[in-house]
Amino acid sequence: MPLKNKTWASSAVTFFSYGHSPPEVLQSPWKLSAGGLGQLGVGLAKLLRKRYGKNNVILSDIRKPQNSIFHSGPFIYSDILDYKNLREIVVNNRITWLVHYSALLSAVGEANVALARSVNITGLHNILDIAAEHGLRLFVPSTIGAFGPTSPRNPTPDLCVQRPRTIYGVSKVHAELMGEYYHHRYGLDFRCLRYPGIISADSMPGGGTTDYAVQIFHDAIKTGKFECNLRPDTRLPMMYIDDCLRATLEVMEAPAETLSMRTYNINAMSFTPEELAQELQKQMPELEVTYEVDPVRQAIADSWPMNFDDSNARNDWAWKHDYDLPELVQTMLNFFGSETRMARFN
Ligand SMILES: NC(=O)c1ccc[n+]([C@@H]2O[C@H](COP(=O)([O-])OP(=O)(O)OC[C@H]3O[C@@H](n4cnc5c(N)ncnc54)[C@H](O)[C@@H]3O)[C@@H](O)[C@H]2O)c1
Numbered sequence: 001m002p003l004k005n006k007t008w009a010s011s012a013v014t015f016f017s018y019g020h021s022p023p024e025v026l027q028s029p030w031k032l033s034a035g036g037l038g039q040l041g042v043g044l045a046k047l048l049r050k051r052y053g054k055n056n057v058i059l060s061d062i063r064k065p066q067n068s069i070f071h072s073g074p075f076i077y078s079d080i081l082d083y084k085n086l087r088e089i090v091v092n093n094r095i096t097w098l099v100h101y102s103a104l105l106s107a108v109g110e111a112n113v114a115l116a117r118s119v120n121i122t123g124l125h126n127i128l129d130i131a132a133e134h135g136l137r138l139f140v141p142s143t144i145g146a147f148g149p150t151s152p153r154n155p156t157p158d159l160c161v162q163r164p165r166t167i168y169g170v171s172k173v174h175a176e177l178m179g180e181y182y183h184h185r186y187g188l189d190f191r192c193l194r195y196p197g198i199i200s201a202d203s204m205p206g207g208g209t210t211d212y213a214v215q216i217f218h219d220a221i222k223t224g225k226f227e228c229n230l231r232p233d234t235r236l237p238m239m240y241i242d243d244c245l246r247a248t249l250e251v252m253e254a255p256a257e258t259l260s261m262r263t264y265n266i267n268a269m270s271f272t273p274e275e276l277a278q279e280l281q282k283q284m285p286e287l288e289v290t291y292e293v294d295p296v297r298q299a300i301a302d303s304w305p306m307n308f309d310d311s312n313a314r315n316d317w318a319w320k321h322d323y324d325l326p327e328l329v330q331t332m333l334n335f336f337g338s339e340t341r342m343a344r345f346n
Pocket residue numbers: 012013014028029030031032033037038039040041061062063078079080081100101102103104105119123141142143144194195196197198199204205206207208210
């Protein structure tokens with residue numbers, strides 16, 4: 001065993017699944033920001049449970065789940081910084097896959113660098129070690145934030161200069177490189193996708209630079225007004241959550257021989273706040289959008305890709321997105337429309 005002389009440090013995970021039929025583990029999607037769940041984890045658990053069975057996917061986090069989440073399938077407390085507890089969960093449940101979603105995102109990471117370093121880097125080390133020790137298939141998401149101002153921005157290919165200027169980006173480049181190193185050195189089945197900014201209707205983002213693209217829908221529906229914290233011409237790659245979660249499942253299920261790389265860009269659309277507002281205004285002409293730029297988020301956005309080149313994912317494992325900007329806006333408005341009708345009905 002390549003890691004037999006390793007001294008296991010302490011650490012942790014969040015989202016798991018039991019090791020029955022196709023045993024799966026999902027790792028932590030819940031976040032630290034006040035109130036609310038991780039933006040992506042609950043949706044991924046739902047997708048995996050549909051495919052592999054409710055009791056074969058364990059969701060974990062350090063936060064208390066809402067009643068509906070707690071009753072939707074197995075949930076367990078796990079801090080990725082507690083290695084012994086992680087190992088116990090993996091062993092007791094015969095875990096075979098681990099999806100590692102725990103992280104501090106770009107804006108909250110800049111506000112708390114020490115915590116971001118601990119969760120995003122020390123936590124990742126624990127995850128890598130537990131996965132290598134127990135032969136797990138491991139998924140770790142990366143991000144457009146793994147690139148920086150010296151990367152080509154339009155488009156950004158898979159392989160190019162990566163010198164990010166945020167602790168979030170630095171930790172994600174570290175995760176990509178460490179995962180690939182463990183793959184080549186120890187045979188770890190590490191898989192990684194660089195997600196664009198993800199837009200979802202029923203879960204809130206956890207403190208990132210692309211959060212505006214979710215918040216605009218909530219504010220538009222509630223008040224008819226939205227104050228955007230990025231400049232109107234800030235172009236960033238974005239994706240609807242269903243595409244992101246399906247891509248994750250597809251790359252996890254892809255036969256190893258189809259993967260010419262272990263870290264892939266995935267892309268769907270790319271837009272500016274102004275273009276998103278205009279698309280919304282086609283259906284909500286009364287929507288008023290103003291701009292009050294947050295210098296921290298703006299500096300981050302200005303260093304990130306404007307367009308993502310995901311041709312390797314499309315060629316290797318047939319990645320294809322379903323949602324462009326018009327479908328995204330329509331789907332989000334349909335969701336909020338049905339929520340409003342439900343509220344009226346109840
Ligand atoms: N949402 C996006 O737009 C986006 C884009 C690119 C990449 N990603 C990546 O996808 C993953 C999930 O993102 P998200 O938007 O759901 O994040 P999120 O911030 O909404 O959720 C992160 C979760 O991690 C949990 N967490 C924090 N510290 C922990 C610890 N010590 N142990 C266990 N859990 C802990 C939090 O409680 C939280 O629920 C992250 O790795 C993120 O970097 C997200």
